[in-house]
Amino acid sequence: MAEFIWRRRVGFGDCDPAQIAYTGRIADFALEALDAFWEDLLDGQSWFAMNVEAGFGMPFVHMDYDFRRPIAPPEPLFCHVVPELLGTSSVTLAVSGRQGGRVAFEARFVSVFVERPGLSKIPVPGHIRAALEARIGQG
Amino acid sequence: MAEFIWRRRVGFGDCDPAQIAYTGRIADFALEALDAFWEDLLDGQSWFAMNVEAGFGMPFVHMDYDFRRPIAPPEPLFCHVVPELLGTSSVTLAVSGRQGGRVAFEARFVSVFVERPGLSKIPVPGHIRAALEARIGQG
Amino acid sequence: MAEFIWRRRVGFGDCDPAQIAYTGRIADFALEALDAFWEDLLDGQSWFAMNVEAGFGMPFVHMDYDFRRPIAPPEPLFCHVVPELLGTSSVTLAVSGRQGGRVAFEARFVSVFVERPGLSKIPVPGHIRAALEARIGQG
Amino acid sequence: MAEFIWRRRVGFGDCDPAQIAYTGRIADFALEALDAFWEDLLDGQSWFAMNVEAGFGMPFVHMDYDFRRPIAPPEPLFCHVVPELLGTSSVTLAVSGRQGGRVAFEARFVSVFVERPGLSKIPVPGHIRAALEARIGQG
Numbered sequence: 001m002a003e004f005i006w007r008r009r010v011g012f013g014d015c016d017p018a019q020i021a022y023t024g025r026i027a028d029f030a031l032e033a034l035d036a037f038w039e040d041l042l043d044g045q046s047w048f049a050m051n052v053e054a055g056f057g058m059p060f061v062h063m064d065y066d067f068r069r070p071i072a073p074p075e076p077l078f079c080h081v082v083p084e085l086l087g088t089s090s091v092t093l094a095v096s097g098r099q100g101g102r103v104a105f106e107a108r109f110v111s112v113f114v115e116r117p118g119l120s121k122i123p124v125p126g127h128i129r130a131a132l133e134a135r136i137g138q139g
Numbered sequence: 140m141a142e143f144i145w146r147r148r149v150g151f152g153d154c155d156p157a158q159i160a161y162t163g164r165i166a167d168f169a170l171e172a173l174d175a176f177w178e179d180l181l182d183g184q185s186w187f188a189m190n191v192e193a194g195f196g197m198p199f200v201h202m203d204y205d206f207r208r209p210i211a212p213p214e215p216l217f218c219h220v221v222p223e224l225l226g227t228s229s230v231t232l233a234v235s236g237r238q239g240g241r242v243a244f245e246a247r248f249v250s251v252f253v254e255r256p257g258l259s260k261i262p263v264p265g266h267i268r269a270a271l272e273a274r275i276g277q278g
Numbered sequence: 279m280a281e282f283i284w285r286r287r288v289g290f291g292d293c294d295p296a297q298i299a300y301t302g303r304i305a306d307f308a309l310e311a312l313d314a315f316w317e318d319l320l321d322g323q324s325w326f327a328m329n330v331e332a333g334f335g336m337p338f339v340h341m342d343y344d345f346r347r348p349i350a351p352p353e354p355l356f357c358h359v360v361p362e363l364l365g366t367s368s369v370t371l372a373v374s375g376r377q378g379g380r381v382a383f384e385a386r387f388v389s390v391f392v393e394r395p396g397l398s399k400i401p402v403p404g405h406i407r408a409a410l411e412a413r414i415g416q417g
Numbered sequence: 418m419a420e421f422i423w424r425r426r427v428g429f430g431d432c433d434p435a436q437i438a439y440t441g442r443i444a445d446f447a448l449e450a451l452d453a454f455w456e457d458l459l460d461g462q463s464w465f466a467m468n469v470e471a472g473f474g475m476p477f478v479h480m481d482y483d484f485r486r487p488i489a490p491p492e493p494l495f496c497h498v499v500p501e502l503l504g505t506s507s508v509t510l511a512v513s514g515r516q517g518g519r520v521a522f523e524a525r526f527v528s529v530f531v532e533r534p535g536l537s538k539i540p541v542p543g544h545i546r547a548a549l550e551a552r553i554g555q556g
Contacts (some may be wrong), residue, residue, distance in 0.1 A: 151433055151434060152433060152439050152441050154433060154434045155430060155432060155433070155434070156429060156432045156433070156434065156436040158434040161429075163430050
């Protein structure tokens with residue numbers, strides 16, 4: 001499958017007094033990668049466009065991270081995003097964060113689609129299901 | 140067991156265009172609660188004191204979150220921190236985030252103790268083991 | 279005048295590899311204090327309530343900070359918020375951040391009131407003008 | 418003078434319930450641009466390398482921002498960094514943030530060089546003075 005890769009600089013402001021990237025910032029890195037993944041997959045429809053313009057959102061119901069090695073400047077971080085599971089209303093994506101060719105963390109995210117502003121659960125929108133199936137079909 | 144509860148205001152800057160607290164900020168809330176838990180348990184020895192003054196740290200090897208309900212202003216968030224497991228070199232803590240009396244998220248964190256700056260694994264420091272066992276023993 | 283004081287823990291995640299609070303986080307501390315100031319002054323009407331419920335906002339047109347001393351754990355930071363100037367559409371507030379009894383930074387913020395979602399400039403809403411004048415009058 | 422331009426995606430997590438980039442995040446964008454500027458100018462010596470490896474830092478003594486227009490997805494933000502003034506121990510840099518070809522904010526930053534970990538003021542290190550003068554000389 002065609003992988004989506006999000007490249008990101010790791011800066012001073014992302015690091016903590018232990019002189020490695022702060023765990024809370026690593027969570028942000030993976031989330032940024034997911035937002036960029038959707039924008040890429042859906043021809044510009046990022047989380048912002050979904051929520052502000054299109055009347056739906058996809059809040060998280062679960063996320064988990066396994067941290068394999070510390071992240072620190074100066075090398076960039078590459079987040080590899082792979083869709084794993086497509087349910088009736090939910091989608092599961094995996095993010096693998098790599099620095100210097102080695103896996104720094106592996107994470108998994110489950111989101112449920114909801115209408116806005118009511119936040120009731122809805123089926124995966126048709127254009128998203130189609131785009132995900134096409135992307136997975138390239139595998 | 141005596142629970143540690145961390146109270147936190149949820150502000151405008153913690154929320155996203157869906158007008159609820161951003162997932163990345165919720166990760167930060169739970170981490171803040173853990174840092175405050177250690178400071179309370181260890182008579183002021185927070186993560187900062189461990190890393191900058193005491194020559195050891197406790198980086199995360201795993202964290203997971205289950206999100207039950209959205210978090211939004213104006214009510215404060217209460218993070219309840221409970222130690223769950225104490226290993227040779229590692230410790231597992233649970234954080235339950237509650238707003239308006241209802242559980243908003245449940246999270247679990249596994250850290251491994253390391254010496255600084257080398258980052259080699261070490262046994263749980265004696266004063267931390269003693270403090271955790273005393274706290275758990277109150278249960 | 280009755281000062282508003284916002285107390286905040288300074289944590290590990292707020293600090294950078296220089297082992298002091300990161301400049302970007304200090305900006306956030308002052309902004310949090312302003313949000314809390316309005317919520318206190320306006321009986322619960324924080325920036326969130328203004329923007330999401332009340333149909334207006336108060337985006338910044340200017341902010342400046344002078345940093346006097348580094349901020350670091352373990353002492354809490356106290357942000358003192360003082361209204362300085364009330365114009366037709368704008369308001370200027372000063373924030374003084376103090377740690378251990380000494381001034382760590384001084385900042386000044388100018389906001390303009392706008393209607394939502396159009397973002398056109400509006401006069402300072404009547405209830406805000408009245409509350410500010412009453413607060414200043416206590417001086 | 419050769420301008421340094423830092424390009425950055427503006428994401429969902431950078432925006433607030435007013436559905437524009439949060440002021441605190443805009444502060445971070447400009448700081449990121451400065452960190453990247455130094456890394457570029459000094460052949461890889463970013464703030465992290467200065468503080469963690471080279472025994473000096475350059476904390477801010479002043480920063481100010483004028484906000485001209487709101488920032489929001491989907492267009493990238495371009496931060497143009499220009500050195501303005503080089504003193505004995507201090508340096509002043511300007512950052513202009515542009516989106517869609519229009520200026521969104523203008524900011525100015527004054528830093529003072531200090532040795533680490535003592536934080537006493539030092540003269541601008543020779544290699545930094547030389548690099549800045551060479552860069553300015555290209556103007």
